[in-house]
Amino acid sequence: MTSLEEAFKEALSRFASGVTVVAARAGEERGMTATAFMSLSLRPPLVALAVSEGARLLPLLEEAGAFTVSFLREGQEGVSEHFAGRPREGVGLVEGRVEGALAVLRCRLEALYPGGDHRLVVGRVEAVDLGEMGPPLVYFARGYRRLLWPS
16 A cells, blocks of 8 residues: 555544445345445435445445445444454344344435445435434444443
């Protein structure tokens, strides 16, 4: 890596983000952990996320034309690790969602845009499933962190 790439990567590690699992089904069901996620528009309800050009989820997502985004809660580190490529026993998706998630967005693929070594995926939110409120799973400085949460 060049010094600019190293500095850029280090700077991005200093940006706290929530942790999501994005899933799609087209014959098979697959999910991946994603922290590069954001809300894009309220009217219409749009979200966006970055997916690596080499991700096994990308062609499945394109074929399915739909995906879900599960917002992980504190304590779901194992789920995040599983969908980041470090398999864990007993972890999976139920009807395209992570059980126990804070919320799940059910999206229709709206657009795909090139973005260097990633693709920007835009989804139109068609349904929202709200889970029980609680502290989110947060990623910062290359590790999971906890928020102070009212008891």
